[in-house]
Amino acid sequence: DAGVIQSPRHEVTEMGQEVTLRCKPISGHDYLFWYRQTMMRGLELLIYFNNNVPIDDSGMPEDRFSAKMPNASFSTLKIQPSEPRDSAVYFCASSFRERQFFGPGTRLTVL
Amino acid sequence: GEDVEQSLFLSVREGDSSVINCTYTDSSSTYLYWYKQEPGAGLQLLTYIFSNMDMKQDQRLTVLLNKKDKHLSLRIADTQTGDSAIYFCAETKSNDYKLSFGAGTTVTVRA
Numbered sequence: 202d203a204g205v206i207q208s209p210r211h212e213v214t215e216m217g218q219e220v221t222l223r224c225k226p227i228s229g230h231d232y233l234f235w236y237r238q239t240m241m242r243g244l245e246l247l248i249y250f251n252n253n254v255p256i257d258d259s260g261m262p263e264d265r266f267s268a269k270m271p272n273a274s275f276s277t278l279k280i281q282p283s284e285p286r287d288s289a290v291y292f293c294a295s296s297f298r299e300r301q302f303f304g305p306g307t308r309l310t311v312l
Numbered sequence: 313g314e315d316v317e318q319s320l321f322l323s324v325r326e327g328d329s330s331v332i333n334c335t336y337t338d339s340s341s342t343y344l345y346w347y348k349q350e351p352g353a354g355l356q357l358l359t360y361i362f363s364n365m366d367m368k369q370d371q372r373l374t375v376l377l378n379k380k381d382k383h384l385s386l387r388i389a390d391t392q393t394g395d396s397a398i399y400f401c402a403e404t405k406s407n408d409y410k411l412s413f414g415a416g417t418t419v420t421v422r423a
Contacts, residue, residue, distance in 0.1 A: 205354075243414075243415050243416065244355075244413040244416075246411065256408070257408075257410065292354060292355070294355075298409065299343045299404065301345075301357065301409065303347075303354040303357075305353060305354045306353075306354050
């Protein structure tokens with residue numbers, strides 16, 4: 202099993218640009234989560250899906266952030282336009298019931 | 313205030329036991345977890361415990377849960393240099409599988 206796959210691993214962009222982060226969950230998992238990790242705020246849950254349906258997006262910081270899950274094997278997190286304060290490590294995780302597994306993360310730097 | 317609280321730092325000598333502590337506030341927590349994060353990596357699920365249990369042992373790891381005091385601990389026996397990392401305590405509520413994390417405890421193993 203390949204585990205949760207995220208791409209890109211690193212992204213450097215300029216303020217105002219659109220950023221798209223991608224995630225492939227573990228096959229057979231029915232929950233998918235997007236988290237953000239920063240030194241100041243720690244690990245924050247942004248949004249999660251169950252069976253491809255968004256369940257709770259209350260952690261999404263602003264309308265600049267959007268997430269989709271068009272099928273069971275793919276999800277995207279988009280930031281448009283990006284700002285320097287969006288710089289963080291973004292993690293995708295998937296689970297079947299209570300065991301949640303994390304991807305390696307995407308380190309985003311917005312200049 | 314924070315739902316899950318941990319001390320920030322722990323220093324331990326190689327070969328000794330480490331004990332990392334965590335307190336949580338929600339009595340409806342169903343599962344409690346310990347994750348490990350090494351530098352530049354994602355979170356690795358180490359172990360977890362269902363709230364109706366009070367102890368779980370897995371090789372060098374022992375989890376103790378005191379539900380009355382809402383206190384969770386992780387004991388690592390025979391601590392090795394490879395155990396140096398940040399350890400996160402997390403919980404899920406009774407109605408979903410989204411995780412609430414503590415701030416993490418940085419464990420440093422010294423020779």
